[in-house]
Amino acid sequence: MWRSCSARFFPATRLLSSPATSPATAVNHPRSYGLIPMVIEHTSRGERAYDIFSRLLKERIVCINGPISDDTASVVVAQLLFLESENPSKPVHLYINSPGGVITSGLAIYDTIQYIRSPVTTLCIGQAASMGSILLAAGAPGERRALPNSRIMVHQPLASGIGGKAFDIFSHAEEIMKMHERLKLIYNKHSGQPLERIEKCLHNDTFMSPEEAKEFGLIDEVIEHRPIALVADAVGSESGGRRDNNGAPPIAGAGKEQS
Structure with missing residues (x-):
């Protein structure tokens, strides 16, 4: 299996889902240790409990935490398609804190980001390494950001567990090189860097600060605080999109019925 991760080997993560835990929670928080925060929402119809990741999904926030696997891709792709159907x-x-993972799983998420009509903003928190950096760069132009203490890393694909007949190994090697060329073209598309510079960076693990990633073209902005426009979007979503006479969203909680 072809992997693209910041460490050559990482232990397999078993994704568990208890009766009180949604599949989205299990995948987006693979090392949850059984502790998933619950949010109680008060409405005119009473109280409603959400796990924290389902509540964030209501605000059109999708999280990728930990290694990228087929399970991760399955849930993230479904979330992206659902949010597109909503609006x-x-x-x-898309919030990313990932060391990378399986290339084909990451490309499934990447292709879905490009496929849906909804613009996708990306934000690196912690790290966006390998396939994580591909997804970070895949955001809408001008909407790719990183927090100041995050790290971004790019490198060439890694292969593990390949064995068998000589021609089978040769076939796998050819496929890995094709995947390497495909990843170079994706970096080229989203960063604008020449293929020669990308090839040099991918030859070894290349770590970047947010400022270096911005210079390279993987992100558009380094931020320390949430942009005002995103705050307004969040408040507008919470208020159901209502606006006051000046066109601004109302203060959260104002004018709401209390149960």
């Missing part, structure tokens, strides 16, 4: 013109906010 194709409204942005989706």
